[in-house]
Amino acid sequence: MRKLVVAAFVSLDGVMQAPGGPDEDTSGGFRYGGWTVPLSDDATNQAIADMFATPFELLLGRRTYDIFASYWPKVKDNYIADLFNKVPKHVATHRPDSLKWKGSVALSGDVVAAVRTLKQQDGDALLTQGSAHLVRQLLAAGLVDELRLQTFPVLLGPGKRLFDDKASASSFKVTSSVTSPGGVLLAHYVRSGEVQTGAFD
Template sequence: MRRIRIIANTSLDGVVQAPGGPDEDRDGGFAHGGWAMPHFAPAMAEAIAAAQGDRFDLLLGRRTYDTFAAFWPGVEDDPIADGLNGATKHVATHRPESLEWGPAEALGANIAARVRDLKAQDGPDLIVWGSTTLTPVLFEAGLVDELLLFVFPILLGGGKRLFSDRTTPQELTLTESRSAPTGVLINAYRASGALQPDRPDPYSKETSQ
């Protein structure tokens, strides 16, 4: 079975919209595109490379696919570019005929069902890049295994967020946390199952006895 790993850049107030450039996503009049780039550090590239591994496939929303397709094919002598360009892209789209950056295929109308089928197959892990379209669907369906979150020391006030009201209440286990010199927190999480609000407090006197 393949694992599904989400990689996302987020501000402190949870905004993930247009981290890479001013024209990446102006929906809603968003005017802060490119907010992540001044804080990028080599430690983040190392974390991305480790999360993706030597071989991986991609799960992408249409906007992310188009953004990547306009940039990564032109990047040479870069291991991240090589991995992204060579990966099979599984795309949430209503325009399957226009997936020119290949190899690529559309996920179809029932995204959760198709991703569940992909996950059950043999093959490389499936990487999701910060999609506000796919992430809520995958969490709601219980398909996410791991989350790599880059938390930037920025407040944006408004914009698209990674998690929506559709997200199923659940718990994550922090497996690694470190900071880049630019102040970005690099946090890795593993999905741990349903929310357990009635779990005993591990620091209570009763539990510790």
């Protein structure tokens, strides 16, 4: 059985939309594309490199897939491009015939059921990038084993969020936590079971 790891750049108010550039995802009138760029540095880049050092397969929603497929195959002599172009890519889509990026496979039928089946197989970890709608479905179904979050000290207001009120209640253990020079919290969370409650005397 393999792990499902959600990796995300997230604002203090939970927005994860369009972290990498102004035109990445302007849906809903989002105006702050590229909000991670001014605060990214060697520490945030190293956290990404460390995450990609473990074998993985990508698990993507259709919008993120389209953004990646229009960019990464054109990039040469780049560590991340080499990885993304090589690894299998599992894609939540209703248009399987339009997946042209090499190594792309459509998740057929019910997406949550398809991911649950993938997790039961042997293989490398399933790693999400972006894919807000898909990630919220996976959180609601209790399928997420790890969270690798870079939390940036900005408030963005309206935008696609990592968490909503449908997320399955669960506890996570912090296995590492570092703050970058620019104030980005780099944290790795591993699921540790059910939520425990209590009362103060």
